[in-house]
Amino acid sequence: MGQTRYADPKWDENELVTAAVARAIQLFGPERCFFASNYPVDLLPAHGAWTPERLYPAFLKVAQAAGCDGAAIRRMFNQNARAAYRV
Numbered sequence: 001m002g003q004t005r006y007a008d009p010k011w012d013e014n015e016l017v018t019a020a021v022a023r024a025i026q027l028f029g030p031e032r033c034f035f036a037s038n039y040p041v042d043l044l045p046a047h048g049a050w051t052p053e054r055l056y057p058a059f060l061k062v063a064q065a066a067g068c069d070g071a072a073i074r075r076m077f078n079q080n081a082r083a084a085y086r087v
Helices: 015-028 052-065 070-085
Strands: none
Touching: 015 052, 052 070
16 A cells, blocks of 8 residues: 555646635735644655755745735745744
C-alpha cells in the first residue's frame, strides 16, 4: 500500500488554487487573511510536507497571482498573524 497524499505536490501551479485564494482574499479582504496559519504541518518533508524554503515562495507566488500588492502581502504574511496571536 502506498502512502496517502493529502495535497497535490504541485498545488502552487494549479490555476484552481490561485482562483480560490483570490476569491477568499476578495471575500474577506487581506486584513482578515493570513498564510501558513497551520504550519508546521503534520507531515515530515520525507513524507511530502513542504519546507519553509519551498512553502514561502509558493504562497508568495499565489498571493501575487491573486493580485495582492506589497501592503496586502505584508498584512497576510506577517501583520495579521502577529495581531491574531498578539505577538
